[in-house]
Amino acid sequence: MNIKTLSEIQEEAANYITGGMSSSFRANFFTGLPMYATKAKGPRFTDCTGKEFIDFFMCHGAVILGHDRYEVQSALHKAIDKGYYAGFDDWPTVKLAKRICESIPAAERIRFVNSGTEGTLLALRLARGYTNRNMIIRMDGHYHGCQDYLFANNLASKIDASNNGSRRSKTIGRTAGVPEAVDSLVATVPWNNFEILEKVLHEEEGKIAGIIMNVIDYNNGVFLTTPEYLHFAQQQAKKYGIVLIFDEVLSGFKTGVSCGQGFYGVTPDLCVIGKALSNNVPLGVVAGKKKIMDRIMDPIDPVVSGGTFSGNQLGIAAGNASLDILMQEDFYKKFLARTNKFYASLKTIFDERGLPAFVQHLGAGFHIFLGTSEPINNYKDLNRVDRELTRQFFTICIENGLYFHTDFTISAAHDDSTLNEALEKLDRAIIKVKN
Ligand SMILES: Cc1ncc(COP(=O)(O)O)c(C=O)c1O
Structure with missing residues (x-):
């Protein structure tokens, strides 16, 4: 069997697993396709086609210390x-x-x-x-x-x-x-x-x-x-x-x-x-x-x-x-200093490129709302979010090797160099979605 794409994997899997996935929440919210992963290490995973991603999904927010710690x-x-x-x-x-x-x-x-x-x-x-x-x-x-x-x-x-x-x-x-x-x-x-x-x-x-x-x-x-x-x-x-x-x-x-x-x-x-x-x-x-x-x-x-x-x-x-x-004394101090620095840089790149966005975050969890620069305080405020722009932006991110799913998580394995690489890729996605 010469399987190449995620759709082909899903098609094959669906012959045996209903829908081709073990959890119905595995279909990506932005691309519509389930992800299949073969290897995970630190802040990254490799999908079944061999493509590597910086992971901001971290298995539904469960992998706080990084994969394969x-x-x-x-x-x-x-x-x-x-x-x-x-x-x-x-x-x-x-x-x-x-x-x-x-x-x-x-x-x-x-x-x-x-x-x-x-x-x-x-x-x-x-x-x-x-x-x-x-x-x-x-x-x-x-x-x-x-x-x-x-x-x-x-x-x-x-x-x-x-x-x-x-x-x-x-x-x-x-x-x-x-x-x-x-x-x-x-x-x-x-x-x-x-x-x-x-x-x-x-x-x-x-x-x-x-x-x-x-x-x-x-x-x-x-x-x-x-x-x-x-x-x-x-x-x-x-x-x-x-x-x-x-x-x-x-x-x-x-x-x-x-x-x-x-x-x-x-x-x-x-x-x-x-x-x-x-x-x-x-x-x-x-x-x-x-x-x-x-x-x-x-x-x-x-x-x-x-x-x-x-x-x-x-x-x-x-x-x-x-x-x-x-429970190590300075674990959260160091970890959350890094996440907060990333959120601030993220906001800067959206502002500099002039794409309206709001980065909502607390601790290790964050979200990027597109089409608005104001906080999204409650679910009704979600009406201000540009859904099509959101779908396009995160689809480009995924193509660029940044994996976003539903809730976004940073783990302790996302070190400065990984986060800087992610910021560069996000910047490229902003430029692409604006054109
Ligand atoms: C807030 C919350 N409660 C409960 C659950 C269910 O946990 P599990 O998927 O381990 O059954 C989840 C899973 O995403 C969750 O986010």
Whole structure:
């Protein structure tokens, strides 16, 4: 078989894998084609046609330390050498749990799972089991994984755009296969809106088990909240006896080891982490208040949390190796100084070439909005973005060897010379798209 292009690979793969990809989110947002990669090292990967890219996707933001980081790779080898997994916890499991409890404010107790999705599912189950109530409040546009309760309204492209902020949002973007009964257990509200949150909590008093939100919304392009809003959600949750859940699967370790909750200084009742915790080796964590987590061990009516691969030793080994690096005293100081310098240079090249753009960023995550020079503060502001220009620009970047997908991430392996090379390529893409 003499396969040359990504389309040809997809065509061949589609004979066996539905759509030719293992995750429907693997199709590139700008080119429409799934990517196939054969090798990854540091800040780069090589696709199955042999083309090399500087990677700003970093596997959905999970590879905070760079691909194939030596310390993580060697921890994985050691885990395999020791017979890797008999289906039981080991001392490294306890060590990692202790370090998570020491670094993440919400973590009094934790449970390991295998993915972010599994984590948000368990967090909702815990909230329901703890409160004996069924309804969940979620934020319009926030993504929480591939799970039935939180599919609708799960991206900025699926928000209730007709909502002027005076009411709860309608269910948008329902997914085939999810019963309407499931959606009816979820009340969706616009994020950062104090009044609607308060109104819905009042209207549904006694029915709401949990409020879930992304504390930093990297999925849609680095949208932020305020400590005031998070404090308000915390107070309201307390007032109504509701469990406040922060989904930190993507925001975790992007600003520091205390994650988004440490950045904002507001501690939720439960949180979910994953991805960067283990530098992209499957692992997830639900962490939270002891009294809520203890429902898992209730002798009469426990909230069930379990699974064959929960706390798998590859994820645990990668988690410990990653934290060894992330917890180094000056890690974030140096890393975030480099990312911030890159964002400033990025803004300069757009300004110098006269292409209207806004670089929105926090910590290791960023986004480039084209067609506007003003901040994109909320999802409605996305209407100011020039979609066709965006598609053309990032398609050129990909042709030039810079890989952008949905959310954009810089890893610790993106050193100055890689970032300078990226800036040169971005500059060339700006010139090309302007012509
Ligand atoms: C905010 C957020 N929550 C949950 C998830 C689901 O995590 P996973 O893909 O590991 O199941 C993701 C994945 O992109 C995410 O970005």
